[in-house]
Amino acid sequence: MGSSNGRLFHEVREHEVTRAIIRGFAEQMEQYAQCDVLIAGGGPSGLMCGLRLAGEGVRTMVVERNNYLGGGFWVGGYLMNTVTVRAPSQRILDELGVPYRQVSEGLFAVGGPHVCSKLIASACDAGVAFLNLTSVDDVVLRDGRVEGLVVNWSAVHSLPRQITCVDPVALEAKVVVDATGHDAVVAAFLARRGLLDVPGCGAMWVDQSEDAVVERTGEVYAGLVATGMAVSSLYGLPRMGPTFGGMLLSGEKAAAKVLEILKDQPIPVGASG
Numbered sequence: 049m050g051s052s053n054g055r056l057f058h059e060v061r062e063h064e065v066t067r068a069i070i071r072g073f074a075e076q077m078e079q080y081a082q083c084d085v086l087i088a089g090g091g092p093s094g095l096m097c098g099l100r101l102a103g104e105g106v107r108t109m110v111v112e113r114n115n116y117l118g119g120g121f122w123v124g125g126y127l128m129n130t131v132t133v134r135a136p137s138q139r140i141l142d143e144l145g146v147p148y149r150q151v152s153e154g155l156f157a158v159g160g161p162h163v164c165s166k167l168i169a170s171a172c173d174a175g176v177a178f179l180n181l182t183s184v185d186d187v188v189l190r191d192g193r194v195e196g197l198v199v200n201w202s203a204v205h206s207l208p209r210q211i212t213c214v215d216p217v218a219l220e221a222k223v224v225v226d227a228t229g230h231d232a233v234v235a236a237f238l239a240r241r242g243l244l245d246v247p248g249c250g251a252m253w254v255d256q257s258e259d260a261v262v263e264r265t266g267e268v269y270a271g272l273v274a275t276g277m278a279v280s281s282l283y284g285l286p287r288m289g290p291t292f293g294g295m296l297l298s299g300e301k302a303a304a305k306v307l308e309i310l311k312d313q314p315i316p317v318g319a320s321g
Protein backbone atom coordinates (compact mmCIF):
# COMPACT_ATOMS: atom_id res chain seq x y z
CA MET A 49 0.00 0.00 0.00
CA GLY A 50 1.54 3.35 -1.00
CA SER A 51 0.59 6.94 -1.80
CA SER A 52 0.51 8.56 -5.25
CA ASN A 53 4.03 10.02 -4.71
CA GLY A 54 5.56 6.57 -4.21
CA ARG A 55 6.18 7.12 -0.48
CA LEU A 56 4.34 5.44 2.38
CA PHE A 57 2.39 8.50 3.57
CA HIS A 58 0.22 10.82 1.55
CA GLU A 59 1.81 14.24 0.95
CA VAL A 60 0.65 17.05 3.22
CA ARG A 61 1.68 20.68 3.93
CA GLU A 62 2.25 22.00 7.46
CA HIS A 63 -0.53 24.57 7.22
CA GLU A 64 -3.07 21.83 6.44
CA VAL A 65 -2.18 20.02 9.66
CA THR A 66 -2.37 23.27 11.65
CA ARG A 67 -5.72 24.23 10.13
CA ALA A 68 -7.18 20.78 10.84
CA ILE A 69 -6.29 21.14 14.53
CA ILE A 70 -7.61 24.69 14.78
CA ARG A 71 -10.87 23.77 13.06
CA GLY A 72 -11.50 20.82 15.38
CA PHE A 73 -10.95 22.97 18.45
CA ALA A 74 -12.94 25.95 17.17
CA GLU A 75 -15.88 23.80 16.06
CA GLN A 76 -16.10 22.14 19.46
CA MET A 77 -15.80 25.41 21.37
CA GLU A 78 -18.48 27.01 19.22
CA GLN A 79 -20.80 24.04 19.71
CA TYR A 80 -20.27 23.71 23.45
CA ALA A 81 -19.99 27.37 24.52
CA GLN A 82 -23.64 26.74 25.39
CA CYS A 83 -24.57 23.14 26.08
CA ASP A 84 -26.74 20.95 28.27
CA VAL A 85 -24.20 19.86 30.88
CA LEU A 86 -20.66 20.87 31.82
CA ILE A 87 -18.76 18.41 33.99
CA ALA A 88 -15.79 19.86 35.85
CA GLY A 89 -13.19 17.08 36.17
CA GLY A 90 -12.57 13.94 34.13
CA GLY A 91 -11.87 11.39 36.88
CA PRO A 92 -13.93 8.19 37.35
CA SER A 93 -17.04 9.95 38.68
CA GLY A 94 -17.04 12.66 35.99
CA LEU A 95 -16.42 10.15 33.19
CA MET A 96 -19.16 7.83 34.44
CA CYS A 97 -21.59 10.73 34.72
CA GLY A 98 -20.71 11.88 31.19
CA LEU A 99 -21.07 8.36 29.80
CA ARG A 100 -24.62 8.06 31.15
CA LEU A 101 -25.68 11.56 30.08
CA ALA A 102 -24.31 11.33 26.54
CA GLY A 103 -25.97 7.91 26.29
CA GLU A 104 -29.29 9.73 26.82
CA GLY A 105 -28.54 12.26 24.07
CA VAL A 106 -27.55 15.03 26.47
CA ARG A 107 -24.92 17.42 25.03
CA THR A 108 -22.19 17.05 27.62
CA MET A 109 -18.66 18.39 27.86
CA VAL A 110 -16.02 17.46 30.44
CA VAL A 111 -13.58 20.24 31.36
CA GLU A 112 -10.29 18.77 32.58
CA ARG A 113 -7.28 20.76 33.77
CA ASN A 114 -4.77 18.03 32.88
CA ASN A 115 -3.61 16.85 29.50
CA TYR A 116 -4.95 13.39 30.33
CA LEU A 117 -8.35 12.12 31.45
CA GLY A 118 -8.99 9.59 34.21
CA GLY A 119 -7.96 11.45 37.38
CA GLY A 120 -6.98 8.95 40.07
CA PHE A 121 -8.43 5.98 38.20
CA TRP A 122 -5.17 4.96 36.47
CA VAL A 123 -3.57 3.79 39.69
CA GLY A 124 -5.11 1.54 42.35
CA GLY A 125 -3.31 3.17 45.25
CA TYR A 126 0.19 4.23 46.34
CA LEU A 127 2.37 3.19 43.35
CA MET A 128 0.35 0.10 42.35
CA ASN A 129 -1.88 -0.35 39.35
CA THR A 130 -4.46 -2.78 40.72
CA VAL A 131 -7.80 -1.03 41.19
CA THR A 132 -10.38 -2.49 43.57
CA VAL A 133 -14.16 -2.24 43.42
CA ARG A 134 -16.81 -3.69 45.72
CA ALA A 135 -20.07 -5.37 44.81
CA PRO A 136 -22.37 -4.36 43.22
CA SER A 137 -20.18 -2.03 41.13
CA GLN A 138 -18.51 -4.89 39.24
CA ARG A 139 -21.52 -4.66 36.92
CA ILE A 140 -19.86 -1.54 35.47
CA LEU A 141 -16.71 -3.60 34.78
CA ASP A 142 -18.91 -6.14 32.97
CA GLU A 143 -20.47 -3.34 30.95
CA LEU A 144 -17.08 -1.85 30.04
CA GLY A 145 -15.88 -5.30 28.99
CA VAL A 146 -12.77 -5.30 31.16
CA PRO A 147 -11.49 -8.55 32.73
CA TYR A 148 -11.34 -8.65 36.54
CA ARG A 149 -11.03 -11.20 39.31
CA GLN A 150 -12.75 -11.75 42.63
CA VAL A 151 -10.26 -11.49 45.50
CA SER A 152 -12.71 -12.15 48.33
CA GLU A 153 -16.46 -12.16 48.67
CA GLY A 154 -17.75 -8.93 47.12
CA LEU A 155 -14.27 -7.50 46.43
CA PHE A 156 -12.91 -7.38 42.89
CA ALA A 157 -9.55 -6.43 41.36
CA VAL A 158 -9.00 -4.95 37.91
CA GLY A 159 -6.05 -3.41 36.06
CA GLY A 160 -6.04 0.39 36.47
CA PRO A 161 -4.81 1.27 32.97
CA HIS A 162 -7.25 -1.23 31.46
CA VAL A 163 -10.38 -0.09 33.27
CA CYS A 164 -9.51 3.60 33.04
CA SER A 165 -8.86 3.52 29.30
CA LYS A 166 -12.07 1.53 28.74
CA LEU A 167 -14.10 4.08 30.70
CA ILE A 168 -12.57 6.95 28.73
CA ALA A 169 -13.19 5.14 25.44
CA SER A 170 -16.80 4.39 26.41
CA ALA A 171 -17.42 8.03 27.26
CA CYS A 172 -15.93 9.06 23.90
CA ASP A 173 -18.04 6.45 22.09
CA ALA A 174 -21.17 7.76 23.81
CA GLY A 175 -20.40 11.25 22.48
CA VAL A 176 -18.98 13.15 25.46
CA ALA A 177 -16.89 16.17 24.39
CA PHE A 178 -13.62 16.90 26.22
CA LEU A 179 -11.83 20.15 26.86
CA ASN A 180 -8.36 19.31 28.16
CA LEU A 181 -5.63 21.52 29.62
CA THR A 182 -8.41 23.80 30.82
CA SER A 183 -8.93 24.79 34.44
CA VAL A 184 -12.23 25.72 35.97
CA ASP A 185 -11.54 29.12 37.51
CA ASP A 186 -15.00 30.19 38.64
CA VAL A 187 -18.73 29.75 38.08
CA VAL A 188 -21.33 31.72 36.16
CA LEU A 189 -23.94 32.58 38.78
CA ARG A 190 -27.26 34.22 37.89
CA ASP A 191 -30.20 34.77 40.21
CA GLY A 192 -29.01 32.18 42.70
CA ARG A 193 -28.36 29.48 40.11
CA VAL A 194 -25.13 28.07 38.66
CA GLU A 195 -25.40 28.53 34.91
CA GLY A 196 -21.91 27.84 33.66
CA LEU A 197 -18.17 27.67 34.24
CA VAL A 198 -15.43 30.24 33.86
CA VAL A 199 -12.39 28.54 32.33
CA ASN A 200 -8.81 29.33 31.42
CA TRP A 201 -5.84 27.56 29.89
CA SER A 202 -4.30 25.56 32.75
CA ALA A 203 -0.78 26.80 32.00
CA VAL A 204 -1.81 30.36 32.85
CA HIS A 205 -1.63 29.35 36.51
CA SER A 206 2.00 28.29 36.18
CA LEU A 207 3.26 31.43 34.41
CA PRO A 208 4.99 34.29 36.20
CA ARG A 209 2.54 36.93 37.44
CA GLN A 210 3.81 39.69 35.14
CA ILE A 211 2.73 37.76 32.02
CA THR A 212 -0.52 36.23 33.25
CA CYS A 213 -2.97 39.00 32.48
CA VAL A 214 -5.02 36.50 30.52
CA ASP A 215 -8.74 36.78 31.01
CA PRO A 216 -10.70 33.54 31.16
CA VAL A 217 -13.73 32.75 29.00
CA ALA A 218 -17.10 31.41 30.13
CA LEU A 219 -19.17 28.44 29.01
CA GLU A 220 -22.90 28.20 29.73
CA ALA A 221 -24.86 25.07 30.61
CA LYS A 222 -28.26 24.09 31.95
CA VAL A 223 -26.58 22.04 34.66
CA VAL A 224 -23.01 21.94 35.99
CA VAL A 225 -21.48 18.89 37.69
CA ASP A 226 -18.65 19.18 40.21
CA ALA A 227 -16.49 16.08 39.68
CA THR A 228 -13.19 17.68 40.69
CA GLY A 229 -12.40 15.18 43.47
CA HIS A 230 -11.22 16.03 46.97
CA ASP A 231 -10.88 19.76 46.23
CA ALA A 232 -14.57 20.17 45.25
CA VAL A 233 -13.39 23.12 43.18
CA VAL A 234 -16.76 24.32 41.88
CA ALA A 235 -18.46 24.06 45.26
CA ALA A 236 -15.47 25.89 46.78
CA PHE A 237 -16.18 28.91 44.54
CA LEU A 238 -19.65 29.08 46.08
CA ALA A 239 -18.22 28.51 49.57
CA ARG A 240 -15.91 31.50 49.11
CA ARG A 241 -19.01 33.63 48.59
CA GLY A 242 -20.72 32.17 51.66
CA LEU A 243 -23.24 30.22 49.57
CA LEU A 244 -22.13 26.69 50.54
CA ASP A 245 -20.08 24.99 53.21
CA VAL A 246 -17.23 22.68 52.14
CA PRO A 247 -15.76 21.18 55.34
CA GLY A 248 -13.48 18.69 53.52
CA CYS A 249 -13.59 14.93 53.82
CA GLY A 250 -13.21 13.02 57.05
CA ALA A 251 -10.76 10.27 57.96
CA MET A 252 -10.62 7.03 55.98
CA TRP A 253 -13.30 4.43 56.66
CA VAL A 254 -13.65 2.31 53.58
CA ASP A 255 -16.66 0.31 54.76
CA GLN A 256 -18.79 3.42 55.31
CA SER A 257 -17.51 5.84 52.70
CA GLU A 258 -18.85 4.41 49.46
CA ASP A 259 -22.45 4.05 50.64
CA ALA A 260 -22.28 7.57 52.09
CA VAL A 261 -20.97 9.16 48.88
CA VAL A 262 -23.53 7.51 46.65
CA GLU A 263 -26.34 8.34 49.09
CA ARG A 264 -25.40 12.06 49.25
CA THR A 265 -24.72 12.46 45.51
CA GLY A 266 -27.12 15.04 44.15
CA GLU A 267 -27.88 18.73 43.66
CA VAL A 268 -25.95 20.81 46.19
CA TYR A 269 -26.96 24.24 44.90
CA ALA A 270 -29.43 25.27 42.20
CA GLY A 271 -27.92 24.10 38.91
CA LEU A 272 -24.95 22.35 40.56
CA VAL A 273 -24.74 18.57 41.09
CA ALA A 274 -21.81 17.04 42.97
CA THR A 275 -20.33 13.59 42.38
CA GLY A 276 -17.38 11.47 43.54
CA MET A 277 -14.99 12.69 46.21
CA ALA A 278 -16.37 16.22 45.85
CA VAL A 279 -19.43 14.84 47.67
CA SER A 280 -17.22 13.62 50.54
CA SER A 281 -15.64 17.06 50.86
CA LEU A 282 -18.99 18.81 50.73
CA TYR A 283 -20.52 16.73 53.51
CA GLY A 284 -17.43 15.88 55.60
CA LEU A 285 -17.88 12.17 54.79
CA PRO A 286 -15.14 9.62 55.49
CA ARG A 287 -12.57 9.41 52.72
CA MET A 288 -12.76 6.31 50.62
CA GLY A 289 -9.28 5.05 50.29
CA PRO A 290 -8.20 3.14 47.23
CA THR A 291 -11.47 1.66 46.08
CA PHE A 292 -13.49 2.99 43.20
CA GLY A 293 -16.96 1.46 42.99
CA GLY A 294 -18.39 4.41 44.90
CA MET A 295 -17.00 6.79 42.27
CA LEU A 296 -18.63 4.87 39.43
CA LEU A 297 -22.03 4.54 41.11
CA SER A 298 -21.91 8.15 42.28
CA GLY A 299 -21.29 9.25 38.67
CA GLU A 300 -24.29 7.23 37.59
CA LYS A 301 -26.49 8.73 40.28
CA ALA A 302 -25.31 12.25 39.43
CA ALA A 303 -26.35 11.65 35.82
CA ALA A 304 -29.81 10.49 36.95
CA LYS A 305 -30.16 13.67 39.04
CA VAL A 306 -29.06 15.83 36.09
CA LEU A 307 -31.65 14.18 33.85
CA GLU A 308 -34.31 14.92 36.45
CA ILE A 309 -33.29 18.61 36.56
CA LEU A 310 -33.17 18.84 32.76
CA LYS A 311 -36.74 17.55 32.54
CA ASP A 312 -37.87 20.73 34.29
CA GLN A 313 -35.90 23.00 31.94
CA PRO A 314 -37.86 24.94 29.34
CA ILE A 315 -35.40 24.14 26.49
CA PRO A 316 -35.41 20.51 25.33
CA VAL A 317 -32.29 18.40 25.91
CA GLY A 318 -29.93 18.43 22.93
CA ALA A 319 -31.33 21.70 21.47
CA SER A 320 -28.78 24.48 21.25
CA GLY A 321 -30.86 26.66 23.55
Ligand code: 48F
Binds near residue numbers: 114
Ligand atom coordinates in the same frame (compact mmCIF):
# COMPACT_ATOMS: atom_id res chain seq x y z
O1 48F B 1 -9.53 13.07 41.68
P1 48F B 1 -10.44 12.40 40.72
O2 48F B 1 -10.10 11.03 40.28
O3 48F B 1 -11.92 12.52 41.37
P2 48F B 1 -13.14 11.49 41.53
O4 48F B 1 -13.78 11.22 40.23
O5 48F B 1 -12.43 10.14 42.01
C1 48F B 1 -11.65 10.09 43.18
C2 48F B 1 -10.72 8.89 43.10
O6 48F B 1 -9.84 9.04 41.99
C3 48F B 1 -9.88 8.67 44.35
C4 48F B 1 -10.62 8.29 45.59
C5 48F B 1 -11.74 7.35 45.58
O7 48F B 1 -11.46 6.14 45.00
O8 48F B 1 -10.29 8.75 46.67
O9 48F B 1 -9.15 9.85 44.66
O10 48F B 1 -13.95 12.04 42.64
O11 48F B 1 -10.61 13.31 39.43
C6 48F B 1 -10.85 14.69 39.53
C7 48F B 1 -10.47 15.34 38.21
O12 48F B 1 -10.78 16.71 38.28
C8 48F B 1 -9.72 17.45 37.70
C9 48F B 1 -8.46 16.66 38.09
O13 48F B 1 -7.38 16.97 37.24
C10 48F B 1 -8.95 15.23 37.94
O14 48F B 1 -8.75 14.71 36.63
N1 48F B 1 -9.75 18.82 38.25
C11 48F B 1 -9.46 19.19 39.52
N2 48F B 1 -9.54 20.53 39.64
C12 48F B 1 -9.89 21.01 38.41
C13 48F B 1 -10.03 19.90 37.52
C14 48F B 1 -10.13 22.31 37.87
N3 48F B 1 -10.02 23.42 38.61
N4 48F B 1 -10.47 22.43 36.57
C15 48F B 1 -10.59 21.32 35.79
N5 48F B 1 -10.36 20.05 36.24
